[in-house]
Amino acid sequence: MKKIQVVVAEDQAMVLGALAALLETEPDIAVCARASNGREALTAISKLKPDVLVTDIEMPEMTGLTLAAEVRDRYPQTRVVILTTFARPGYLRRALDAGAKGYLLKDRPSAELADAVRRAHRGLRVVDPQLAAEAWETGPDPLTERERQILWRAGEGKSSGEISEELHLSEGTVRNYLSEAISKLGASNRVEAARLARSRGWL
Amino acid sequence: MKKIQVVVAEDQAMVLGALAALLETEPDIAVCARASNGREALTAISKLKPDVLVTDIEMPEMTGLTLAAEVRDRYPQTRVVILTTFARPGYLRRALDAGAKGYLLKDRPSAELADAVRRAHRGLRVVDPQLAAEAWETGPDPLTERERQILWRAGEGKSSGEISEELHLSEGTVRNYLSEAISKLGASNRVEAARLARSRGWL
């Protein structure tokens, strides 16, 4: 019997090690490489051609979502399972667009990880039904590229003036985009708008 | 030979399971209970009187910092190791004030966890030297209680008007506290101030 070969990518070393230990307790699964960012994972995958990649989303160098898209394009035999803290509709949508087979939350019981790996390996989808429903209700990202750029910077604490310089716009224009974003999100100011957009995975 | 008895507390079930699996690979360590929040951990400790508690900070019901203080007061034979994502000076300071023996970051290699448990069990301190230095440089929390209350709400996206109603203050007063906080933190507006304070563990 051949074990399912898995690469795990996760930027918190302690969690990476722990997840690997968890998967190693399964008799039919082998962790053949560990990566602490997207680039490392891609290198490992190119060499080892594993059956499954388990990856976090928020990582330095290359996010798990970008990584998933790369893997789909270059190594389609490797199935991707996203493993993340964030129940953000926007993340789920982008993950599925990027060809991920699974989207698993870190709040789920640890027993589900091995199951998800097995199911993904067989080509099946693994998506939390509640999250999928929420993603459906929330609808797609209503922000335009400009609005996203500007709202992100506003959420960092930058003033309209600073943002306008950075993007070579007039200050009024920046305020206008923010106003649009605030209105689209049903917020009452830039801070709330940024928080909302972040919580839905749109920033 | 008797194994070191450990309770692990962590709100993300997947990570909890993974950390337990990681510790179980050590021949001299046994995970005798798992808890997904501070209250559960306290119950487990009261029954099992373990040697070491490994706990996250940000958890529902009761944070790891509060938990550490309770454990110090009621079960002093149990040593506490804080295990967290956040390299926040304010958290470290509060953890040590709460009698924690160790403060370990989730970006550290997973091999360090077992070491930290062993050292804590022997009554030794385990604190990342770099983080300790940073905590020293950053100095203590400069915010007053009022400033913290108000800055926290401002960071949530609330307007000065809303905050003033909530706390029964005049709007000008709220703006003034924010101005003070902004100045103390060297920020240039409320958003940046809130971000800074959060990143240092003062909110």
Added chain:
DNA sequence: GCAACTCCATGACAAACGTCATGCTGCTTT
């Protein structure tokens, strides 16, 4: 007792913010 100090509280004023009306692309749809 009374400085000196810290925290709490306020209003006046200038600066930044949010909204609105408006116009300019480019790209479908008819």
Added chain:
DNA sequence: AAAGCAGCATGACGTTTGTCATGGAGTTGC
């Protein structure tokens, strides 16, 4: 070709935010 639409861009106008000067209440040190 014309109409419709989405995104981009701007300035004017009223509102919110940030700063500053000022004062009261409680504590500490002498």
